[in-house]
Amino acid sequence: MPTVTRGRAKGQGQWALGHREPLNANEQQKKDDNPLNVRARIENVYAHRGFASIDPADLRGRFRWWGLYTQRRPGVDGGKTAVLEPHELEDEYFMLRVRMDGGQLTLPQLRAVADVSTRFGRDTADVTDRQNVQLHWVRVEDVPEIWRILESVGLSTQEACGDCPRVILGSPVAGVSAEEAVDARPLIEEITRRYIGDPAFSNLPRKFKSAISWLPDIPYECNDISFLGAVHPELGAGYDLWVGGGLSTNPMLAQRTGTFVSPERVPEVWEAVVSVFRDYGYRRLRNRARLKYLVKDWGIARFREVLETEYLGYRLPDLPRPPVPERLTDHIGVHRQRDGRYYIGVAPVVGRVSGGLLASLADVAERHGSGRVSATPMQKLLVLDVPADAIDAAVADLAAIGLSASPSPWRRSTMACTGIEFCKLAIVDTKDRATALVAELERRVPELDTPISIHVNGCPNACARTQTADIGLKGQLVTHEGRQVPGFQVHLGGGHGVHAGFGRKLRGLKVTSDELDDYVERLTRRYLAGRKESEPFAEWVVRVDEEELR
The missing domain is CATH 3.30.413.10 (Sulfite Reductase Hemoprotein, domain 1)
Structure with missing residues (x-):
């Protein structure tokens, strides 16, 4: 067996280079047990024995892979945030994040989220800028029943948090926009079906954020990977591939790889980029474990070379730089769809809604549209498929529940x-x-x-x-x-x-x-x-x- 030098042993925690030791606490937890396995313990142990029975490694680590974080104990002021130990900060209740990949909900799904909020979350609900819905005041005893309700309508909390592929942002008007050349919904569905919950991708160095949209209505520069709509001069409509974006304390904008990705290749290219991150990402230090640091250190040319030669096995076509959008589209107001119907974008203040409000929104969407609703990455909501002769009534009914289709610029x-x-x-x-x-x-x-x-x-x-x-x-x-x-x-x-x-x-x-x-x-x-x-x-x-x- 070859001798491993001290420098190689430490390294940056890159698996592809053999750097698997030493492990920080987070990496050790993931090595000890795949975080996805915690679901069985929640269902079979913790939900029956209560909060006090939860193993700390599960509570503050693996629970995240199923969308669960302990929420802050009431009354703890901001000066204590960096001072107190985790058990002193946390309450015995959870925030629960519901995945909404692509942001679009059917009527049964919207009603299920509303039901869970009112029955198990003290009527709380926030629409996030990741197109999730977050609920609060959730008890571990209720989590199995919540999962049953959500999963019965095709929703999930799996990998809504954790060092794994998070929710995939998508255009809230995918499939209905008159300006769209490629509908990304089947691509997002294929990726979630094939890879979310796959143990091969449930232990990444840190979280991995994705976005796929033909339209410039997602913050594509802020994600680990983004596919933004583009037209190749010879190959037609597809996507411009961006990698390495992320904000937080050391923000970096994503960089164009300069490649064109045809729609049918999006899932395999997505898998390849995630695999590069998994294998070459920095695991030794948590504050350098995002993909943006690898892209910065390698440079975009080397990243593309590794992606193509080691993971894809073929070269992606070059793509000239597409036109840059003037700004991101927020879809607020009344807009015509490609089928002659309309969608209506409304603005809850800073994304704060409630289970009762979501139930009322479902009533409006059912009464005046097809029942479909979507969330935007700007914490806004859209009602889809409204006939022309129902627009005025729909706008009035939305205003009556506090959702304005013509909000002030501030709101x-x-x-x-x-x-x-x-x-x-x-x-x-x-x-x-x-x-x-x-x-x-x-x-x-x-x-x-x-x-x-x-x-x-x-x-x-x-x-x-x-x-x-x-x-x-x-x-x-x-x-x-x-x-x-x-x-x-x-x-x-x-x-x-x-x-x-x-x-x-x-x-x-x-x-x-x-x-x-x-x-x-x-x-x-x-x-x-x-x-x-x-x-x-x-x-x-x-x-x-x-x-x-x-």
């Missing part, structure tokens, strides 16, 4: 993560604070005539895509009058498409939560007064002096 473009209400990593409140901010800005600056995106995050992890917003607000404690209070570091001028990039951070630019309304109003009024004709907020931020942004 339309503000997102927020879960925040301190439920998340153990959060430092500040997000959902309630962002909701109050929207209401206040609607009152103070009703004349805003163009969306300015505001993304509110409770910690540095950027679940609400803080760095790619016009105004990104990263929660932290700030010093005010000699004491620590909830506040935000401000990022300005981030974006996607032609404005792809991360928001500008100005030295010392932080605002307290109490100062937030005044700050955003002041900034907005300066933009409205000083912008050139049709100048987007992101361009104005780059152009003006720093003092204008304070």
Whole structure:
């Protein structure tokens, strides 16, 4: 047996190079038992014996592979987030994440989610910017029955969290958009059928985020892998392949591989990219275990070479750079479908809904459409397949339950993560604070005539895509009058498409939560007064002096 040098033994934890030791705690847990196996223990042991019976390695590790995180204990302030031990932060209830690959739901599926929320989640529900629905206050005793209800209509929580392939983003109007050349729904369905739950991909170095859409209505630069619609000059309609995106504390935008992927090859190319990550990804240090670090270190040319020669066994066709979208499409309002019917996009404030609201939404969709509803990566909801003569009634019924098809620019473009209400990593409140901010800005600056995106995050992890917003607000404690209070570091001028990039951070630019309304109003009024004709907020931020942004 060959001698392994000390450097080779340590390495970066890359399996393909023989670097399998030493293991950090997360890697050891996965090695000890495939996390997918925890389902049997939940069903046969924990659901019967209760929270106190749960093995800590399952509770804070493997449960995630079935969409379960313990939620934050009420009353623990943000200053304790990085100080307390996990058992001191966590409550005996769970957040449960429901996978909605591609974002589209049938009527039975929507009613099932609503039912689970009202019966088992204290009527909680959040539409996330990953097209999931998150529920709270879930007891481990109820999880098997929740799974039975969801799986009876084709939904799942499997690998909704964990070091595995997470939910696949897709266009909420796939299959109905008049602008779509390729419907990605069969591709997403094929990938989920073949690979989600496959033990070959249930132990990745970290989470793996995917997106597949013909339209520019997904944050394609922020995913580990994205297939964005493109037309090859000779091969026709297919996809432009991007890899290596991710935000959090060290954000990186995905890079084009320069390759064209025909629709029928999307599943196998997806499998090959995940396999590269599994085998070559860095496992030694958790903070370097995302695909973006491998892509950065290798460079896109080497990544493509390894992908093609070691995993695909063929070269992908080159693809000239397609046109860059002006911005991501959010689908709010009334839009004609390719079949002559319409879809209606509505805006729950910062994605906060409830089981009761989802049940009412199902009633509206059944009464005026086909029953189909979809969620967007902007925390919004669409009702599909509405006949022309039912539009006015549908819009009125949606407004009656608090879902506006013509929201203010503030309501339309503000997102927020879960925040301190439920998340153990959060430092500040997000959902309630962002909701109050929207209401206040609607009152103070009703004349805003163009969306300015505001993304509110409770910690540095950027679940609400803080760095790619016009105004990104990263929660932290700030010093005010000699004491620590909830506040935000401000990022300005981030974006996607032609404005792809991360928001500008100005030295010392932080605002307290109490100062937030005044700050955003002041900034907005300066933009409205000083912008050139049709100048987007992101361009104005780059152009003006720093003092204008304070």
